[in-house]
Amino acid sequence: LAKTTQPISMDSYEGQEVxxxxxxxxxxxxxxxTWYQQFPSQxxxxxxxxxxxxxxxxxxxxxxxxxxxxxxxxxPRVSLSDTAVYYCLVGGLRQGGKxxxxxxxxxxxxx
Amino acid sequence: xxxxxxxxxxxxxxxxxxxxLQCAQDMNHEYMSWYRQxxxxxxxxxxxxxxxxxxxxxxxxxxxxxxxxxxxDFPLRLLSAAPSQTSVYFCASSYRRTGTxxxxxxxxxxxxxxx
Numbered sequence: 323l324a325k326t327t328q329p330i331s332m333d334s335y336e337g338q339e340v341x342x343x344x345x346x347x348x349x350x351x352x353x354x355x356t357w358y359q360q361f362p363s364q365x366x367x368x369x370x371x372x373x374x375x376x377x378x379x380x381x382x383x384x385x386x387x388x389x390x391x392x393x394x395x396x397x398p399r400v401s402l403s404d405t406a407v408y409y410c411l412v413g414g415l416r417q418g419g420k421x422x423x424x425x426x427x428x429x430x431x432x433x
Numbered sequence: 434x435x436x437x438x439x440x441x442x443x444x445x446x447x448x449x450x451x452x453x454l455q456c457a458q459d460m461n462h463e464y465m466s467w468y469r470q471x472x473x474x475x476x477x478x479x480x481x482x483x484x485x486x487x488x489x490x491x492x493x494x495x496x497x498x499x500x501x502x503x504x505x506d507f508p509l510r511l512l513s514a515a516p517s518q519t520s521v522y523f524c525a526s527s528y529r530r531t532g533t534x535x536x537x538x539x540x541x542x543x544x545x546x547x548x
Contacts, residue, residue: 354534365437365523365539366476409475414534419464419483420491421537423476 326410326424333430340397342427344410347391355386355393358409360426366409370395397429405431435459439524439540446514446547454509454543456524462538463529465507469493469520470542476523482507483529514547521545 327345334340346355354373358366370377372384372393383396397404409426440455456465466481468491478491482501496518498510507526511518522543528535 356534356536358537363542365525365541366537367539368536371534371536411537419466419481419489419529420478421466421481422478422492423468425475 331428346412437540458526462526464527
């Protein structure tokens with residue numbers, strides 16, 4: 323099971339780009355990398371997923387280097403509403419069902 | 434489409450009482466799981482199921498039982514509640530199809546207090 327390490331917290335200002343990096347040194351060949359966002363009093367929700375290189379959707383980009391031992395979630399031009407906890411999850415249901423979350427990164431966006 | 438529905442939203446128990454947290458999904462997902470989240474902490478996996486009739490333990494299974502008699506439902510039972518089980522509980526579900534890696538869909542949680 324791939325263990326993940328993320329910064330505990332980050333601060334940013336509105337309009338800035340935020341990059342959150344997750345380390346996963348023992349990622350397995352078939353593991354995917356998935357990022358979730360959680361607001362207070364809500365369940366986490368899916369942001370983006372990737373296997374290698376770069377993935378982009380309407381809310382974020384995910385950069386994965388060739389060795390796949392880390393990944394970076396990039397949030398362009400953050401707003402106050404992006405204040406949340408962000409979790410990196412490494413694994414896949416094809417390898418079983420034991421999906422272990424790390425501690426997450428608490429992002430605080432200031433005006 | 435309701436997604437993942439958890440009931441109740443809030444519950445207060447006395448030490449030693451039993452209760453069942455309900456989780457239902459209407460997306461025909463094979464995979465379902467339970468997590469607990471304590472203040473300022475991440476999500477810890479309690480139990481999971483990859484299909485009806487199949488369950489397995491996660492990181493923190495002690496004090497909790499589960500069963501999966503249907504695809505839609507995955508109840509979590511506390512047989513004898515303890516104050517250490519005060520937490521917010523989240524249920525999640527996903528497809529588990531060969532060749533894909535579908536993300537988890539979470540419910541909105543059950544906030545449990547054990548006094």
